[in-house]
Amino acid sequence: xxxxxxxxxxxxxxxxxxxxxxxxxxxxxxxxxxxxxxxxxxxxxxxxxxxxxxxxxxxxxxxxxxxxxxxxxxxxxxxxxxxxxxxxxxxxxxxxxxxxxxxxxxxxxxxxxxxxxxxxxxxxxxxxxxxxxxxxxxxxxxxxxxxxxxxxxxxxxxxxxxxxxxxxxxxxxxxxxxxxxxxxxxxxxxxxxxxxxxxxxxxxxxxxxxxxxxxxxxxxxxxxxxxxxxxxxxxxxxxxxxxxxxxxxxxxxxxxxxxxxxxxxxxxxxxxxxxxxxxxxxxxxxxxxxxxxxxxxxxxxxxxxxxxxxxxxxxxxxxxxxxxxxxxxxxxxxxxxxxxxxxxxxxxxxxxxxxxxxxxxxxxxxxxxxxxxxxxxxxxxxxxxxxxxxxxxxxxxxxxxxxxxxxxxxxxxxxxxxxxxxxxxxxxxxxxxxxxxxxxxxxxxxxxxxxxxxxxxxxxxxxxxxxxxxxxxxxxxxxxxxxxxxxxxxxxxxxxxxxxxxxxxxxxxxxxxxxxxxxxxxxxxxxxxxxxxxxxxxxxxxxxxxxxxxxxxxxxxxxxxxxxxxxxxxxxxxxxxxxxxxxxxxxxxxxxxxxxxxxxxxxxxxxxxxxxxxxxxxxxxxxxxxxxxxxxxxxxxxxxxxxxxxxxxxxxxxxxxxxxxxxxxxxxxxxxxxxxxxxxxxxxxxxxxxxxxxxxxxxxxxxxxxxxxxxxxxxxxxxxxxxxxxxxxxxxxxxxxxxxxxxxxxxxxxxxxxxxxxxxxxxxxxxxxxxxxxxxxxxxxx
Amino acid sequence: xxxxxxxxxxxxxxxxxxxxxxxxxxxxxxxxxxxxxxxxxxxxxxxxxxxxxxxxxxxxxxxxxxxxxxxxxxxxxxxxxxxxxxxxxxxxxxxxxxxxxxxxxxxxxxxxxxxxxxxxxxxxxxxxxxxxxxxxxxxxxxxxxxxxxxxxxxxxxxxxxxxxxxxxxxxxxxxxxxxxxxxxxxxxxxx
Numbered sequence: 004x005x006x007x008x009x010x011x012x013x014x015x016x017x018x019x020x021x022x023x024x025x026x027x028x029x030x031x032x033x034x035x036x037x038x039x040x041x042x043x044x045x046x047x048x049x050x051x052x053x054x055x056x057x058x059x060x061x062x063x064x065x066x067x068x069x070x071x072x073x074x075x076x077x078x079x080x081x082x083x084x085x086x087x088x089x090x091x092x093x094x095x096x097x098x099x100x101x102x103x104x105x106x107x108x109x110x111x112x113x114x115x116x117x118x119x120x121x122x123x124x125x126x127x128x129x130x131x132x133x134x135x136x137x138x139x140x141x142x143x144x145x146x147x148x149x150x151x152x153x154x155x156x157x158x159x160x161x162x163x164x165x166x167x168x169x170x171x172x173x174x175x176x177x178x179x180x181x182x183x184x185x186x187x188x189x190x191x192x193x194x195x196x197x198x199x200x201x202x203x204x205x206x207x208x209x210x211x212x213x214x215x216x217x218x219x220x221x222x223x224x225x226x227x228x229x230x231x232x233x234x235x236x237x238x239x240x241x242x243x244x245x246x247x248x249x250x251x252x253x254x255x256x257x258x259x260x261x262x263x264x265x266x267x268x269x270x271x272x273x274x275x276x277x278x279x280x281x282x283x284x285x286x287x288x289x290x291x292x293x294x295x296x297x298x299x300x301x302x303x304x305x306x307x308x309x310x311x312x313x314x315x316x317x318x319x320x321x322x323x324x325x326x327x328x329x330x331x332x333x334x335x336x337x338x339x340x341x342x343x344x345x346x347x348x349x350x351x352x353x354x355x356x357x358x359x360x361x362x363x364x365x366x367x368x369x370x371x372x373x374x375x376x377x378x379x380x381x382x383x384x385x386x387x388x389x390x391x392x393x394x395x396x397x398x399x400x401x402x403x404x405x406x407x408x409x410x411x412x413x414x415x416x417x418x419x420x421x422x423x424x425x426x427x428x429x430x431x432x433x434x435x436x437x438x439x440x441x442x443x444x445x446x447x448x449x450x451x452x453x454x455x456x457x458x459x460x461x462x463x464x465x466x467x468x469x470x471x472x473x474x475x476x477x478x479x480x481x482x483x484x485x486x487x488x489x490x491x492x493x494x495x496x497x498x499x500x501x502x503x504x505x506x507x508x509x510x511x512x513x514x515x516x517x518x519x520x521x522x523x524x525x526x527x528x529x530x531x532x533x534x535x536x537x538x539x540x541x542x543x544x545x546x547x548x549x550x551x552x553x554x555x556x557x558x559x560x561x562x563x564x565x566x567x568x569x570x571x572x573x574x575x576x577x578x579x580x581x582x583x584x585x586x587x588x589x590x591x592x593x594x595x596x597x598x599x600x601x602x603x604x605x606x607x608x609x610x611x612x613x614x615x616x617x618x619x620x621x622x623x624x625x626x627x628x629x630x631x632x633x634x635x636x637x638x639x640x641x642x643x644x645x646x647x648x649x650x651x652x653x654x655x656x657x658x659x660x661x662x663x664x665x666x667x668x669x670x671x672x673x674x675x676x677x678x679x680x681x682x683x684x685x686x687x688x689x690x691x692x693x694x695x696x697x698x699x700x701x702x703x704x705x706x707x708x709x710x711x712x713x714x715x716x717x718x719x720x721x722x723x724x725x726x727x728x729x730x731x732x733x734x735x736x737x738x739x740x741x742x743x744x745x746x747x748x749x750x751x752x753x754x755x756x757x758x759x760x761x762x763x764x765x766x767x768x769x770x771x772x773x774x775x776x777x778x779x780x781x782x783x784x785x
Numbered sequence: 786x787x788x789x790x791x792x793x794x795x796x797x798x799x800x801x802x803x804x805x806x807x808x809x810x811x812x813x814x815x816x817x818x819x820x821x822x823x824x825x826x827x828x829x830x831x832x833x834x835x836x837x838x839x840x841x842x843x844x845x846x847x848x849x850x851x852x853x854x855x856x857x858x859x860x861x862x863x864x865x866x867x868x869x870x871x872x873x874x875x876x877x878x879x880x881x882x883x884x885x886x887x888x889x890x891x892x893x894x895x896x897x898x899x900x901x902x903x904x905x906x907x908x909x910x911x912x913x914x915x916x917x918x919x920x921x922x923x924x925x926x927x928x929x930x931x932x933x934x935x936x937x938x939x940x941x942x943x944x945x946x947x948x949x950x951x952x953x954x955x956x957x958x959x960x961x962x963x964x965x966x967x968x969x970x971x972x973x974x975x976x
Contacts, residue, residue, distance in 0.1 A: 611866075
């Protein structure tokens with residue numbers, strides 16, 4: 004009933020917004036030339052755009068541009084030309100206006116290929132990116148928490164220290180994270196194993212919703228998350244950025260700094276160094292502290308590139324290290340303990356504030372080394388090769404050390420995994436030849452996993468190879484694009500495990516062909532329609548095949564099934580984007596048919612152990628259908644006032660057993676009101692916003708699949724404000740946010756600790772970003 | 786000539802940088818181990834609980850009752866799960882023996898529990914009216930339960946649940962606090 008009312012409210016709001024839109028009139032235009040500051044030559048194809056808006060135009064071959072449909076007011080325009088720094092200009096529009104832009108065009112950088120993995124220019128799958136403002140607001144949060152700003156992306160968490168991104172209800176091995184263009188390979192099968200990435204590395208955070216196996220290989224059933232760092236510095240000099248973040252809940256402090264440089268004597272040589280330190284203590288729910296929920300994190304990365312017009316090589320290295328406390332009261336010995344913890348009003352273990360991290364705890368390290376080289380082949384082609392090595396180490400310490408003193412003194416983790424992954428990619432891309440552009444490539448992966456301590460997943464070795472070909476056709480009018488691709492993969496996997504006193508090592512082979520077909524149609528400059536049919540797949544993971552034991556975090560016995568077959572998905576997606584002067588709408592709809600969907604099925608017979616009887620789950624395969632949509636409506640009532648409404652709906656069904664799928668996010672709605680101040684002499688981009696998030700109770704759950712019924716729905720209020728203070732060519736950015744403003748008591752269905760504790764209470768974050776220049780050759784020469 | 790020198794210098798610089806970065810940055814690579822390490826660090830597993838009953842009067846024969854799950858939780862199921870069969874109208878002294886049989890020789894875990902007796906408590910839940918169970922040992926302040934006295938009356942059938950609670954710093958003599966380390970319910974027959 005509540006959900007219906009909410010839906011109607013959203014619908015009415017949308018209708019109101021549409022009708023209001025018909026009445027506005029913004030008819031002023033701004034025209035001018037984009038001219039090279041050095042030699043006064045016109046710069047064609049320059050992009051002139053407004054920050055945080057979708058309005059943009061391109062200069063013609065004479066460098067001339069026309070920006071139409073402007074309302075009266077003060078705007079900050081940006082002008083971007085390839086190989087130049089972005090030029091910023093604040094213009095007051097009170098009639099038709101003439102404004103020229105003078106970017107500084109550095110001849111050396113002309114046509115230098117972009118080395119970092121950029122988003123495809125257009126894709127038939129909807130790609131949604133966090134705006135600069137949103138990226139500022141999530142500073143200090145983990146990757147999983149931050150990405151929930153994107154409509155359709157939620158999180159699966161195990162307390163405050165572990166949250167995993169969920170795209171359209173799918174997570175873990177069903178989504179792929181591309182960190183700097185490389186498949187992130189950690190122990191992602193674990194529900195409480197969060198991605199090992201420092202979000203401060205990212206200059207671009209985006210999500211491709213929908214199956215995308217053709218370009219990225221197996222696992223991309225739910226979607227792909229792109230984490231890309233800033234391009235290496237193109238202009239000579241040394242500069243950087245300092246970020247300071249403080250959060251009241253858990254008294255967290257974060258310092259992150261980036262330093263980038265370009266040697267003026269050797270301009271193609273560019274570098275960047277970056278590091279982050281983070282520390283937090285016990286977090287607080289509205290009524291009590293959560294014992295042992297502190298965290299520590301220390302990360303660093305560097306990048307070096309020697310990038311010329313015809314060839315180049317760059318390398319990137321990053322290290323992620325974290326120590327996290329696991330909420331003590333979420334650890335229990337058997338079902339009776341769980342029942343007791345669940346029935347308690349407050350967690351059975353109380354605590355005060357401390358930064359100390361005690362048992363149970365985890366220590367996680369992730370290391371990425373990547374190198375990429377490119378070579379321009381002829382006028383239209385480019386060959387690039389990438390090699391990456393990742394090393395992931397995960398140590399898990401139980402709540403109690405061993406009883407035996409000599410064992411306890413060793414202080415060894417109860418469980419340790421080490422995963423080493425090598426990936427390689429060779430791709431040849433061609434830009435538009437007649438109407439076609441495309442790419443063809445081969446990829447390879449080699450992976451080895453070893454464990455020490457308690458058995459949970461066996462040692463294994465995995466080798467995979469893939470070959471793909473994608474082409475895109477664009478009509479002469481540039482209104483229609485059709486893309487199509489095909490891929491073949493083969494994965495070989497061999498495991499090594501003890502059976503009694505001997506080691507067994509069965510091997511398995513998985514083969515699959517995937518395909519994609521999509522279209523992009525732009526009936527007008529305001530409208531983009533996309534549709535895509537694609538297949539995706541993933542081989543069963545080792546834990547699904549061979550795990551056999553007590554899951555200490557879940558009070559259940561999990562049994563793998565070595566006869567599981569490949570999971571295959573057919574994904575239909577449709578998206579529509581409308582960008583008007585006052586109104587913009589983004590709609591992403593999807594229908595996924597997943598055959599042999601692997602899930603944990605409860606069995607009726609509990610397993611009797613020396614710790615009592617435990618419910619037993621086995622990995623089983625069914626046919627699943629997931630369908631839903633994400634809708635974002637953005638309406639400017641006045642140039643200052645904006646209303647943003649978001650809705651995300653998902654229905655997930657087990658077709659085989661005619662039942663719902665367990666652990667799927669509930670419907671959610673978010674409405675926010677934002678006021679943007681007119682740019683003044685001393686400040687720009689100042690705003691305040693207030694948001695209301697409503698998450699409904701998840702009522703679509705199968706019976707007997709969980710220890711307790713899903714928690715009630717909840718409504719949270721949050722506040723956010725930000726301002727840019729210009730200094731010379733840059734600006735200091737200040738921001739403040741308050742999450743859970745009213746200190747609401749609530750529990751979320753997608754948090755595995757919901758049995759034991761309320762979610763975090765009010766959390767205020769204060770953020771400062773200071774850009775700085777250490778050395779600028781152009782000023783020092785003068 | 787000069788240009789080519791410059792180019793090769795640059796190339797050399799880049800290649801050098803790549804090598805230095807690649808060599809300096811990588812941690813230990815463990816993925817060449819094809820065989821899992823032996824289970825030395827398997828940790829502690831309670832596999833076996835044995836109850837040793839002796840007649841306080843020395844008349845009736847001793848009774849030994851065992852629950853054993855040789856590979857610990859999960860994996861294969863238990864292989865021994867005895868019924869407690871006691872003679873009527875007898876007073877037994879009972880002591881609990883805990884073993885970890887994943888190691889060779891088996892490790893006596895009751896010794897470890899005894900060493901940390903101020904953190905442990907055995908709790909007995911008895912459904913038989915004709916049986917009473919009393920803990921007879923102490924950690925100095927509270928009872929422990931490794932040793933107990935079972936006073937048996939007339940013939941009757943029921944169950945006895947034996948739970949070991951781990952109560953570090955929170956032991957108060959009751960069964961409420963702490964985490965469960967052991968929980969076995971034995972079918973019990975008084976003959």
